[in-house]
Amino acid sequence: MFRNDLSGQQIDNYELVSRISRGGMAIIYKAIQKPSGRVVALKLLDLNASGEQREEHVRRFRREAEIITRLEHMNILPIYGYGIHENEYAYIAMRLAGGGSLAEQLVRQPLSVDRAIEIFLQVASALGAAHAQGIIHRDIKPSNVLLDETANAYLTDFGLATFTDFATRLTASNALIGTPAYVSPEMILSQTATRRSDVYGLGVLLHHMIAGAPPFHYSGSNIAELLKQHINQPPPPLRTIAPNVPVELEAIVLRALAKDPDMRYADxxxxxxxVQALPIG
Structure with missing residues (x-):
């Protein structure tokens, strides 16, 4: 998969300029759309996988494009086009956000409470628009939050998203949906994801931004231990790590991280x- 740098190559009417980032399935390039000259982010998926895996990847890619197309929100990057190039690559062209990802920022240091709340509210607003249309993201995490040059935040990567009235799984049977450090207990247990599952992801995200790490950790490759923590272990109160956090904000995060989905916020x-009602600011 993507053995070589594709910079300088042409994918349909997009000229690849430079590689921006790489994920588990896809790679993102800065590209120029011809003939308009518009600079875009081009998300590429290599289709040189085996038959069943290839079909799943293409389904997921198309689902992401279809979902973003129907979502118009100031904190969701719009797409300019998508397709399959010479049966070799699937692609989605979207607005380029030049500020990197939230994950890259958090590698350097935690955020202030005010900045964490600012980003949280933008991401929650985008997610709320998706929830209003019956769309569940299922993979809220810092690498799926992009920033522009003026520090606005954008929720991205709807490749694992599903609809509340569409229960078919988009991953292989018994495969974990989501990212281990952010996945909700019910998703680990292969139960149906709901808006409250995304709320759990928001709780982990807010905790991570302020504390500098997600509430649950694992050492080495012991992912099973991490998943057990999500299911059984109470999350550490945020103020034990960041004493400057208001008590009310700590309570919001703990409610979002409740093991029982019915105890969390509805959406x-x-x-x-x-968060907006907090007596801070």
Missing amino acids: ACEMARA
């Missing part, structure tokens, strides 16, 4: 309203 908008 991203309800959690955002609780």
Whole structure:
């Protein structure tokens, strides 16, 4: 998969300029759309996988494009086009956000409470728009939050998203959906993801931004231990790590991280309203 740098090559009417980032499935390039000259981010998926895996990847890619197309929100990057190039690459062209990812920022240092809340509210607003249309993201994490040059945040990567009335899984049978450090207990247990599953992801995200790390950790490759923590272990109160955090904000994060989905906020908008009502700022 992507053995060589594709910079300088042409994918349909997009000229690849330079590689921006690489994930588990896809790679993102800065590209120029011809003939307009518009600079875009081009997300590429190599289709040289085996038959069943290839079909799943293409399904997921198309689902992401279709979902983003129907979502119009200031904190969701719009797409300019998508397709399959010479049966070799699937691609999605979207607006280029030049500020890197939230994950890259968090590698350097935690965020202030004010900045974490600012980013949280933008991400929650985008997620709330998705929830209003019956869309569950299922993979909220820092690398799926992009920043522009003026530090606005954008929720990206709807490749694992699903609809509340569409229960078919987009991954192989018994495969874990989501990212281990951010996945909700019910998703680990192969139960249906709901808006409250995304709320759990928002809780992990907010904790990570302020504390500098997710609430649950594992050493080496012991992912099973991490998943058990999500299911059984209470999350550490945020103030034990960051004493300057308001008590009310700590309570919001702990509610979002409740093991029982019914104990969490109903959706991203309800959690955002609780944060907006905090006596800080």
